[in-house]
Every structure is written in C-alpha cells, then in structure tokens.
Amino acid sequence: MIARFPDRRFAGRVARxxxxxxxxxxxxxxxxxxxxxxxxxxxxxxxxDFHLWPTAFHGVENYRVALTAAPMFRxxxxxxxxxTAIFALQLLVCIPCAYALAKLRFxxxxxxxxxxxVGLLLPPQALAIxxxxxxxxxxxxxxxxxxxxxxxxxxxxxxxxRQFFRSIPDEIIHAARLDGLGEFEIIWRIMxxxxxxxxxxxxxxxxxxxxxxxFWPLIAVRRxxxxxxxxxxxxFRDDEAGQxxxxxxxxxxxxxxxxxxxxxIAQRRFIDGLAxxxxx
Amino acid sequence: MAKRxxxxxxxxxxxxxxxxxxxxxxxxxVAAVVLFSLTDWQLGSLAFHFIGxxxxxxxxxxxxxxxxxxxxLVYAAIVVPGTVLLGLVVALLIEASPGLRGFYRAAHxxxxxxxxxxMAIVWGTMLHPTIGLVNRALGAMGISGVNWLRDERTALLAxxxxxxxxxxxxxxxxxxxxxxxxxxxxxxxxxVDGADGVLDRLxxxxxPMLGPVIMFVVILTAKRSxxxxxxxxxxxxxxPNYASExxxxxxxxxxxxxxxxxxxxxxxxxxxxxxxxxxxxxxxLLERRVHYS
Numbered sequence: 001m002i003a004r005f006p007d008r009r010f011a012g013r014v015a016r017x018x019x020x021x022x023x024x025x026x027x028x029x030x031x032x033x034x035x036x037x038x039x040x041x042x043x044x045x046x047x048x049d050f051h052l053w054p055t056a057f058h059g060v061e062n063y064r065v066a067l068t069a070a071p072m073f074r075x076x077x078x079x080x081x082x083x084t085a086i087f088a089l090q091l092l093v094c095i096p097c098a099y100a101l102a103k104l105r106f107x108x109x110x111x112x113x114x115x116x117x118v119g120l121l122l123p124p125q126a127l128a129i130x131x132x133x134x135x136x137x138x139x140x141x142x143x144x145x146x147x148x149x150x151x152x153x154x155x156x157x158x159x160x161x162r163q164f165f166r167s168i169p170d171e172i173i174h175a176a177r178l179d180g181l182g183e184f185e186i187i188w189r190i191m192x193x194x195x196x197x198x199x200x201x202x203x204x205x206x207x208x209x210x211x212x213x214x215f216w217p218l219i220a221v222r223r224x225x226x227x228x229x230x231x232x233x234x235x236f237r238d239d240e241a242g243q244x245x246x247x248x249x250x251x252x253x254x255x256x257x258x259x260x261x262x263x264x265i266a267q268r269r270f271i272d273g274l275a276x277x278x279x280x
Numbered sequence: 281m282a283k284r285x286x287x288x289x290x291x292x293x294x295x296x297x298x299x300x301x302x303x304x305x306x307x308x309x310v311a312a313v314v315l316f317s318l319t320d321w322q323l324g325s326l327a328f329h330f331i332g333x334x335x336x337x338x339x340x341x342x343x344x345x346x347x348x349x350x351x352x353l354v355y356a357a358i359v360v361p362g363t364v365l366l367g368l369v370v371a372l373l374i375e376a377s378p379g380l381r382g383f384y385r386a387a388h389x390x391x392x393x394x395x396x397x398x399m400a401i402v403w404g405t406m407l408h409p410t411i412g413l414v415n416r417a418l419g420a421m422g423i424s425g426v427n428w429l430r431d432e433r434t435a436l437l438a439x440x441x442x443x444x445x446x447x448x449x450x451x452x453x454x455x456x457x458x459x460x461x462x463x464x465x466x467x468x469x470x471x472v473d474g475a476d477g478v479l480d481r482l483x484x485x486x487x488p489m490l491g492p493v494i495m496f497v498v499i500l501t502a503k504r505s506x507x508x509x510x511x512x513x514x515x516x517x518x519x520p521n522y523a524s525e526x527x528x529x530x531x532x533x534x535x536x537x538x539x540x541x542x543x544x545x546x547x548x549x550x551x552x553x554x555x556x557x558x559x560x561x562x563x564x565l566l567e568r569r570v571h572y573s
Contacts, residue, residue, distance in 0.1 A: 012478070016373050017380070023370050024387040027449060031390065033413055034402045050416055097298035106291030112299065119306050121559045123507065125528055126552045129316060129535055129545055130309030133323075153301035183290045214397045214510045215528075219536050230397040234514065237401055245405060252398040263393045267386050270393065275453050278500070279566075 034256075038062050038249035045245050058246060063254075065247035070239065071224060072254050075232030079258075082147045082228055083207045089152040090206060091199070098161035099187050103173060113162075119155030128219055135220065146220040147228065151210065157202055160277060164198035165191055201273035208274070211259055229255040313552075316545035323539040335546035345547070347522045348530040351436055355526060356505040358440040359447065363501045364494065366444065367451025372486070374452070375459045385456070388449035396446060400514035403442050404429065435516050435524040442511045447504065451497050458493035462486060492565065499562040506554055527551050 032052065037045055041058035044051075066072055100106065101113050131150045135141045140149070168191065176186050192199065210228075217231040224235050233255045237248055263270045317335050321328035339345050374384050391399070406413045407428040415425030428438040466485045470476070475484045487494075509528045512518060518525035518533065531551060535544030 013377065013379070016376055020370065020373050020380070020384050023366065023448075024384060026445065027388050027391050029413070030399055030402045030406060030445070031394075033406055034399075037405065046411055050413075093297045093301060096294035100291045100294040104287045104291040104294070106288040109291065112295055115302060115307070119302060120563075121556045122306060122310060123552070123555045125507065125509070125531070126313065126548045126555070127306065127309040128531075129541055129548065130312040131305070132536070133312070133541075134309070136323075150305060153298060153305050155302070155306070158298060183294070208393060212395045212397075214513065215532070218513070218532075230395050230510075233395070233398045233401065248401065249405070252402055255398045256394050259393050259395065260390060263390070264386065267382070267389075271385065271389055271453050274392070274450070275457050278450075278454065279457065279496075 031256075034249050034252050037245055038247075038253050040246055042244065042246060059250075062246035062250040065244065066236070066250040066254060069247065070232065070236040070251060072232070072236075072251060074225060075227055075229045075255065076258060078144075078226055078232075079211050079229040082144065083210045085144070085148045086151045086210050087203055087206045089148065090154045090157050090202075093153055094157035094161055095187060095192070098158050098165055099183075099191055101158065102162045102165035103168075103170070104183075116155045116158050119153075120159060122155075124150070125215055128216070132219055142221050142223055142226070144226055147217060147226070150216065150220075154206070156277075157206070160202055161195070161198060164195045168194055198276075200269065201276045204270055204273035205277040208259065208270075229258075310552075313545050313548050316541055317549050319542050321542050323541050328542075331542075335542045336549075338543060339546045339550070344522055344525065344530065348518075348525045348527050349550075351523075351525055352506055352508075352527045354436060355440050355443065355508060356502055358437070359443040359505045359508075360498060360501045362440070362444040363447045363451050364497055366448040367497065368455050368490075368494070370448065371452045371455035371459060372482070375456060385453070388452050390449065391446045392450045392453075394446075396510040397514055399446070400442065400511045403438075403445075403511070404515050407438055429515050429524075430520055432520050432523040435520060439508070439511050439515065439524050442515075443505060443508055447501060451501065454497050454500075455490065455493060458490050459486070462489045495565050496562065499558055499565060503555060503558040503562065506551070506558070527554075 036052050036054070039057060039059035039062065040054040041056050041061075044054055044056060044058070101109060101116070127150070132141070135146045135149070140146050172190060173186055176190055181189065212230055213228070214230040214234070217228045218234075221227060221231070224232065227235060233251055236251050318330055318332060319328040320331045320334070370384070370388055374381055405411070407415075409415055409425065409427040409430075412425075412428075414428065418425040426434055428434045462485065466489065467481055470481060470485050475481060507528060508526055509532065512524055512526055512529045513532070516524040518529050527547070528551065531544055531547045534540050534547060
C-alpha cells in the first residue's frame, strides 16, 4: 500500500524532520544563545540587530572575567568533591544493605524492606527543616559536611541495587561460600562486578541530581568557597548585579559544560542509566 | 543451623549503617516535621510551646498559601500535558525511521542534564523585554512582546514553558524505551486485519500498548512539577505580586528567609501529603506494569 505512494512517503519524511528540527531547536536554543552572548562585548549584546556570531569577538575577555571575578574552578571542584563523597557514602551504605535484603535470611528483613519502601515516598525537600536543625545542633552548617551528610542514605539506591542483586542466581553465592569466601568477599568479588552496569546507572542518577541541585545548597551553605556549581553561578550573578551579561553567560557555560560534555561522550550510558533508574 | 545464624549475624551487620541512617536522616526528621508543625518554635529561640493546629489554621487562612497552591496546580496543568504530548510526539517521530535518530535523542535530552540554576539565568536573558531573543523574534514578526517575567499575566506561564523545556526530553526517553517493548508481531497482525496506515497503527497498536507508560510519565511529570523550585527562585522569586509563587518556594521563603519554622513545617506536611499521594499512585501503576509485562 505505502509503496504505491512514494510521494506521500517522501512528504512524511520531510514532515518528520521538520517537526523534530523545530523541537530540537527549542531544546537547543538556550544553549546557543548562552554561548553566543558569552562571546560578545556588552555593547553588541544591547544592539538592536542580533547576530548569532559576534561581529567583535569578546570571548577571551568574558571567560577571563568569569574565571577571575568568581572562583569558578573552585565551584567545579566543590561539585566534584561533594558528588563523589555523596556517591561513595551511598555505595558504602547501600551495597551491604541491598545485598542482605536480596540474598540473606534474617529476622526483621521484611520489616526493614518495608521501611525502605516507605522511605522512597519521602521527597527530600520535605526533610529540609529537620536536616537544617540537626546540622545546626552539631555546628556543621556552612561546611562540606552539610552538603554531603543528608544524602548519605539513599532508599532509592537500596531499592534499585536490591532488584539487581536478586537477579544473580543463588547457586553462584552458594558455590562461593563452599569455596570459603566470606560475605564481604562475596559482595566485593561477585556482586559488585556482576552488577557494575546497575552501579553505573545509580552513579549517573546520583551525580546528575546532586551536581544540579540548588535547593539544598541554598539552605546549607553561604560561603562561596564551598559552594557547588548550581549555587556558585547564583552568587556570581548577585555579585555582578546582572550588569555584565557576557561574563555571566561565560560563567553559565563553565557551570553547565562538565555534565553536558560527559553526557555527549557517553550518551547511551546516560540516557539508559537515567531511564533504568526511573522506571525501576 | 550454624549457617543460618551466621547469615543472621552478617545480615544485621550489613544493614545496620543503613538502618541507623534511615532512622536518623529520614524517619526521625519526618516525625520532627510533624512535631514542629504543632509548635510555635522559631529558629534561634530555645523555648517552644505546643499550639495544636494553629499553624495549619494560619496556613489555611493565608491567601498567599492558596495562591501558591493554585499556582502549583496551574503550573502542573500546563507542564504535564505539554511535557507528555511533546515527549510522546517526539518519541514517535524519532522511532518512525532511523534517520538522525542519535542526534535527535541527544539534542532533546540535553536540557535534562543541564544545571537548572544556570540555565534559568540564560532563560532570564532570553525573556528579557528588550534584548531577549523571544521579544526580538516577536518584534521581527511585528508583534510587541511583554516583560514576560515581570508581568503578572505571563510570569507563571514563562516559568511553565521553562519547565516543559527541561522535562520533555526525559519524557521522550521513557516513551522510546516503551516503544521498544511493543512486539513487532502486533503490527503484522494489525496489518492482516487491514490496519496498515500510519494512523491506524498508532491508534490500534502503539497507543494502547503504550498506555501504562503514558500514565507513568503523567504521574512522574506531575510529581516533578510540584517540586519546581530552581527556575522560580532564580527568575521571579514568586513574583510579581505572588503571580508565580509555588508551594516549594513558599516553603523555602517562610522557613529559611523568615525562619518561621512552625509555619514552614505545616506547609511541609501539606506538600508531603501531595507528593506521597502522587508517588503511591506511581508505584501502583509501576507494579501493575511489571505484572503484565
């Protein structure tokens, strides 16, 4: 049927690309705009006619101002440090717990798993006041600890890893025990290698969430020296009072770039990782 | 028997850190929020009194609370259909033929990965009344734009547009993985029954098979729309005149700008109830899907 109407088929293909190019443009436009402005001198930004590519290239100056007026590298480094620490803590806490819930029999296991499921219901923002008070009591506000500690437990991580651990046959674990492996060795030498893709998916989920988070850093810290990227760019904007759009856009590029570059390098991983962790 | 008790011992050893943190960082704090919501406690002061439901009474008689709640609902009413429809159409078109599939997927997914606080600043300049791209484009077409983020009529709409921008690529990805799960034989069977046009295939096979995923994405997007904060904080701070105030931003302002913890806790309880309800619905749907697949 379709083969009899090659024209219609061709028209369909054109319409498909036309629509997708339109929606892709909607998705990409802010990025193009951001990069374009970050390369322009102030007077050109305010000019009546608009060119995507600057007539007078001012990129070097803008990026230099962004990097010197605000501790941009510090923000990125803080983001790296905080995200790594959070994910490491989460793995340390979640892996043994998920293993026990998936593969061991012990009294209270089902109750604990129910508790994990209830924990999944709680949006982290709802716990902001008690977390703030707790950190205040221990004098930890405005420190790295304040950015990291509230996220040490991830019920989502426990749930996700438990699902994947369950898919590993019990026979493998029995055989390992017969070979004299202890439980820690079973986790370290069997469970972790066999579920590496799941751990990577969880890692992507965790890092993306905490790199991009603004809500909690806004509450937990004030100092620029320990700000994460999402908060840092706001501090930079407030300092500059919106007068220097070029450097501000350059700053935004610097903040947004690391995750986007990582994404472009490993697209499949990121997309599948986020899809898997959401659908589980 | 010895083995069983060894398993028991290690089981408890393995879960104890998680259990302690679960109590200390999740369940303790939830209990604390409910408790705080019944007191007049203010941060910095040592004394507090139980005042029953006075915070909730104050909340429910506060017009800004109702404004924030109704704005959150309006925001969801724009963002959910916008995100789901756009995500669905894009997914269907991307999967329709292999041309440029990788590029389209990456391009639409880019906003999902981007740091919202930085991109909100960028959107702020795009929506700027004179130098912004949006009004420049409208001006070129002979339409005079407005000051999108400072106008009571458009502030919430502008923020919702940004919400769709950030989320529809994610909806697209979930739909694409849903589409991959539709068995090819169903299309053959439909063709035998005479349903072989593009729209027939869509109506009789694709959309019914995608039904559970669509429901799932609707709930997920609804949940996320109640969590909107970054764009509001960066761009409008809930203004002008509370036109773009939403629940989570109200909560932040009351608790951490004004330090009215009791009131903020009451707001949390309401917020918690909404999100928990949506999450439960989502879990229900997911459970059903897992059973049938």
